[in-house]
Amino acid sequence: xxxxxxxxxxxxxxxxxxxxxxxxxxxxxxxxxxxxxxxxxxxxxxxxxxxxxxxxxxxxxxxxxxxxxxx
Numbered sequence: 162x163x164x165x166x167x168x169x170x171x172x173x174x175x176x177x178x179x180x181x182x183x184x185x186x187x188x189x190x191x192x193x194x195x196x197x198x199x200x201x202x203x204x205x206x207x208x209x210x211x212x213x214x215x216x217x218x219x220x221x222x223x224x225x226x227x228x229x230x231x232x
Contacts, residue, residue, distance in 0.1 A: 201230055
């Protein structure tokens with residue numbers, strides 16, 4: 162896959178980082194900083210065996226844990 166060459170107008174120049182000061186001072190607002198009403202978080206679980214296949218999953222114990230909505 163070929164990539165486009167950088168424009169000669171920006172080579173060797175510092176980009177204008179309009180959010181730079183907020184980022185280095187900790188004042189920047191990131192998506193992960195937001196909390197919404199009824200917001201849920203997902204958690205992926207990977208297999209310890211690369212070529213394994215799941216035949217059956219029993220979600221009973223996970224669903225009984227506090228705060229779990231779905232498995």
